[in-house]
Amino acid sequence: MNYSNPSKQLSIKQNRILRFVENFINTNAYPPTVRDIQFGCEISSTSVVDYNLRILTQKGHIRRSPDVSRGIGLAGNKEGFPRNMIPLLGFVAAGEPLTLPSSEGLTKEDAYDQVELPTAMLSGIRLRGTTDLYALRVRGHSMIDALVDDGDLVVIQPTTSVNDGEMAVAWLREENEATLKRIYNEGSVIRLQPANVQMAPLFVSPENLEIQGRVVAVLRTIV
Amino acid sequence: MNYSNPSKQLSIKQNRILRFVENFINTNAYPPTVRDIQFGCEISSTSVVDYNLRILTQKGHIRRSPDVSRGIGLAGNKEGFPRNMIPLLGFVAAGEPLTLPSSEGLTKEDAYDQVELPTAMLSGIRLRGTTDLYALRVRGHSMIDALVDDGDLVVIQPTTSVNDGEMAVAWLREENEATLKRIYNEGSVIRLQPANVQMAPLFVSPENLEIQGRVVAVLRTIV
């Protein structure tokens, strides 16, 4: 128990309840009842659930509608709906170090922001792997050969190797720059092929290239 | 009343109930009860609501969880949550006629499909106007100078004129082709500027150009 804790830090039981509510809403498209939470979190009585829900409300994690069945809502998401959010870690530009996930893996706390992906886009990406996704905002026109413009959002699936023809976000050690290119392993050299097929490829030695992730989507809002 | 109607066509009352359920979920982040629907749709008894809900379930518009409070879900959206859907009207390719909304304006029935947009993207676009949005899928590499690849989704805001510098989807009458370009009115000619700033512009006469809409977003999933 965390006695006399006026902060927003939650007890183990409160965290468990919050996760249960989020998962329940994702699974069922409606919120749980107090008894759903009681059974799902193995709590002995409805008044313990009610007591913890009151604290979660005070701490701004959930909203409740009094005397309404299933009147429990998440406070974190706009309008209370679960959305397909991934972390926006920062920026990518040619001459700047790549923003990478920490070694502990991606957490919401590491992110500069959160961005939402369409459900079909996320489903399509997830068919190809279960690693965490993250997003980077493009700075500058240096990625234009990748058909990526200044301000675009690129969605990255972390990996240190890609299959031939896949588009990667990679660091060029000698040039000291980030790049987005389709990667072809041609024995002694690596061919970096721009997505714009009208542009000439680059050839680099394998030691010069450090692949950070696979580019799986691009989102562009045009001003 | 629509007697002996085995199709998915709905009665006026059923349409009203379906709209009410959608609006209620949008507003409250949880589904309505039978009595919420009764009061909201000015129906005299809970059994009329229950009867119509059963028909809406049979016709595939909603899902119900029996003996569960607020066990009503929308069937149209994945997992039953409201999403930011716009119609996908068809395709755009250089040498093919543009797929355009019908003169009655956009309706869900006209669409080839529906696609989802992220909430922030939609909010950003809607700051610039309230016209209906639609999407077109790009076929071929002819839009590559617009930094748009084969298979990309472009989001269009219908308009017959754009401000200088805005990207438009337009029909070139003499060339008989669709194009995506930034548009600059230079007096006697129109300059069509590719989004790829490394490429040369085109100049056409104003009579040759028919603007269909403003391109407001691009979404690309990379295989």
Next chain:
DNA sequence: TTTAATGTAGTACAAATGTTCTATTCACTG
């Protein structure tokens, strides 16, 4: 005209659900 199908209407009941009350336990503080 009769029958059948569809839709409406009210009421009642059973189950689901939220909240309250009382008692107890635990951990911290003076």
Next chain:
DNA sequence: CAGTGAATAGAACATTTGTACTACATTAAA
């Protein structure tokens, strides 16, 4: 050690909510 606040626990009650039943009205089909 006693007091206090936090948290747990069980039971009960009140309200909310879904569904069933019966009866009637309207429309379409035979």
